[in-house]
Amino acid sequence: MTDPTLLALGATVLCGTLAVAGVHSYASGRAQRQALVDRLSGTGPLRGATGRARRFAAVDRRLRRTRLGRAIQLRLSATGLDLTAGEFFTYVTAVVVALWLIAASVLAPFFGPIAGLVGVWSAVFFLNWQRQKRIEAFINQLPDVARLLANATAAGLALRTSLAMAAEELEAPAGEELSMVADQLTMGRSVDDALGELAARLPSRELVVLVTTLVLANKAGGTVVSSLRNLTQTLEDRKETRREIRTMLSEVNATAFTVPLLGLGSLLLVNSSNEGALARVTGSPVGQALVLISLGLYGVGFVVIRRLGKIEV
Template identity: 85%
Template sequence: MNDPTLLALGATVLTGTLAVAGVQTYASGRAQRQALEDRLTADLGAGAGASRGRRFAGVDRRLRRTRLGRAIHLRLSATGLDLTAGEFFVYVVSVVVALWLIAAATLAPFFGPIAGVVAVWSAVVFLNWQRQKRIEAFIAQLPDVARILANATAAGLALRTSLAMAAEELEAPAGEELSHVAHQLTMGRSVDDTLGELAERLPSRELIVLVTTLVLANKAGGSVVNSLRNLTQTLEDRKETRREVRTMLSEVNATAFTVPLLGLGSLLLINSSNEGALARVTGSPVGQLLILISLGLYAVGFFVIRRLGKIEV
């Protein structure tokens, strides 16, 4: 062998060695990153079931790398549901396919895509409803939060310690959210940033008032006991007011959901009394246009009734 041959052989061996080392380093770093993501997911409130085996783990890992997966994860973290982004995505896709097939077989093939769109919209509405439900439950616990913080502050405890004590004594969702706040404060984050993040995650006027009171007291110092005790009574009064308003608007909300259900019932009645009627109607562009207009009017009626029955307290 001459010198160029030895040089090429040595370069090949060196390149192969570096390639193997690079692959091992990449695999190790990826495993460490996945372990860190799993720990962070558990800390951010995956719930009591975080330690159990998850379904569709591969789908979840791939989905979390996309913008859609990150958006789903953020929405799920605000609802408190014990679901991963992959599980929720697979469930929604399954429901979309099922409703598509059922609508196409029961009504007409034209209604299959419409049923799929309605299923996706229903999934988004479900997440928003769960988030609002969690916010309402948190608001209902705010008087107890303010009372515990006032008593702990009156006993001479620091704000960080008071928040940790409130997290231990309260049930979910306030206990979980305050536990997350206490954990963030332990990790070195400031009180302003941590409480501001809480207010963004569960937006409400009551929580904003409480957060503003705590932040100002933390910055300016001095006694915050009287402010918290006055705030406790105010939150109790608002709690009763919200309950009365929700009771008065229950009929309006029921009407908003009854209107589109009447439209769906009418379609089923027409198709059952005259089999194949919807297939013949949707067989022409004019019929499809009229069906879309009628569905749009039902949707407009739903949103108008919901808007008229929405009162900010």
């Protein structure tokens, strides 16, 4: 090989190396810029608090710019789930498509859209159930929260310091929620705004009473220690009452879910005993109307049973 050939080969290798380094530097800088934009715009980091790499980051960024994405993220933030709006939306979409295809193939094509709507409703119900579950867990920890705040205030600590100390002492979800409040207070937000956002995120009568007591004590002073200790005993009594009511109504709640499952089981039984029966029934407008009416009655029964088993304490 001649010297010009070696020179050309060396120049090619050098240019290729510089090109790879340039592309890598450009991609790294763009990723850092996007992470900075996400953090400053409130669209969230690409990694969660647990360090888990986020999936569907592009979907999440685009979705959070819409009203639907912001609503999903608001609901997710109240549930404590380690999911982004993009991940939740992608998973729900996959489940809805799967339910659509399964219902259309097992029952009849008419039941495909119905199964998709049931999948969407189930996703909303799951978020509400997770939120209510977190609220219940937080309510069960409220006596400990009031006790810690009363002891810290009796020791002469300020309310901001008391909230930060309670956040360190308590487990999730109370520890996480109070930690968010303490961080907001550190960033300069007022006590009224931080505690008011907490009460809006996890609405309950017990938390509203605690927040009102803390806000009034922060504004006007007074015997906050005795108020918190009396509130602690009241919260303990309400906790036991709620536990007894939940135990008594467990059978009613189980019945609410059993009734729609019986309807689904009857559809599967009819279609298995007479193959193609549902396809023939839903092949006419009258049959479709009757199926929709029956499904609506099952839905009404579910809602009525749930309402009857709901007692406000």
